[in-house]
Amino acid sequence: MMSAAILCVMIAAGCQEGAQIGTAIGALAGAGIGQLAGGDSEATLIGAAIGAGAGYIFGNESDKEKTQDQLYAVNDRVNSQIVNVTNSNGSIVQVRLRRQNVGWVGTRGEYYPTLPTEDQLRPVYGF
Known part of the structure; x- marks a missing residue:
């Protein structure tokens, strides 16, 4: 069930930026880990929140690197x-x-x- 949800998010996020994809995948992974660790809704929500935050940070850094690479390429051409x-x-x-x-x-x-x-x-x- 969880892998099907992750697959749906990845397909739906095909054109999204790294921070958005990272947030979605992190939230799903965190929710799964929270559910396994705590076994209740509160643990699932806490896991989802922590996972979303971590996923956002990772995806945002990826976006920054991509932007920096594009700026270097433009500067090189100019x-x-x-x-x-x-x-x-x-x-x-x-x-x-x-x-x-x-x-x-x-x-x-x-x-x-x-x-x-x-x-x-x-x-x-x-x-």
């Missing part, structure tokens, strides 16, 4: 640029530059005061 360097044989090397202070730094650690052109990058990355 502060980086790819310049294609065409070699003498026609092959293309993609050089990823990242903004550092007022200039740009290449993947080999070289510094450019402005965004370098393909011609400026060719001696370092091309042939």
